[in-house]
């Protein structure tokens with residue numbers, strides 16, 4: 001369980017770790033409180049009481065003298081102490097994760113859409129900002145600043161291994177940060193119900209070594225490779241005719257902003273915001289009927305011949 005992708009009590013970064021320690025601490029305090037109350041309750045139920053003496057008319061007294069009130073005061077004192085410790089610890093943790101320990105490496109502007117993630121890299125590569133979608137790469141050991149916005153309804157950025165949740169709210173920009181302390185793929189998930197496909201609004205955060213991240217940046221900034229086969233060339237033409245109004249591919253005339261940016265699409269591990277693996281079978285099925293795989297999403301069924309669809313698959317898979 002502890003290595004499950006969404007298990008938030010085992011984290012991997014400076015933005016999440018203090019919250020995790022707090023989570024475990026509050027869990028321990030809560031368990032101790034429940035245990036103590038249960039033991040006292042059991043003891044009160046099962047202990048033998050001294051017999052009450054009746055008066056000469058056979059009546060029992062309605063009041064009992066004894067040390068009962070003392071226990072109330074002890075209980076109030078212990079509860080107050082536990083709540084005080086929890087409050088101070090929570091405030092300390094909030095202060096600790098408010099700002100990263102070092103200046104962030106760059107800014108990632110993340111925009112939530114129904115139901116996918118747009119990610120714009122600002123200041124990561126010298127003078128060249130660029131956009132991608134649903135799979136973001138970050139360098140290990142460096143904080144990355146997040147500017148979180150929404151294009152439609154309220155979403156919430158939640159990569160539990162890397163940071164707590166921060167909402168994406170229409171009309172405002174929320175700021176957060178993430179840092180991964182070891183390489184790996186960290187799953188993120190929209191954390192706020194945002195409509196029919198809320199559960200299929202996932203993202204991957206890939207933490208690369210610094211050298212691996214520079215390689216990834218260089219690949220992102222490279223122009224698409226020339227078509228290596230007639231099928232890829234045909235697919236590029238189909239894309240410009242049928243897909244380019246909504247999707248962009250850097251270095252081509254396709255500049256649509258309505259759907260996810262597909263530059264270097266083949267480098268991503270998943271399709272449709274974490275819904276399916278990005279392989280030939282699922283990509284062809286997605287292009288044939290996006291509504292079957294993710295009902296209600298904004299991508300319409302685009303009528304394509306089988307040949308055009310196969311070319312389109314070949315072209316998209318060439319965008320490494």
Ligand code: CUA
Nearest residue numbers: 155190192194
């Ligand atoms: Cu976006 Cu839930």
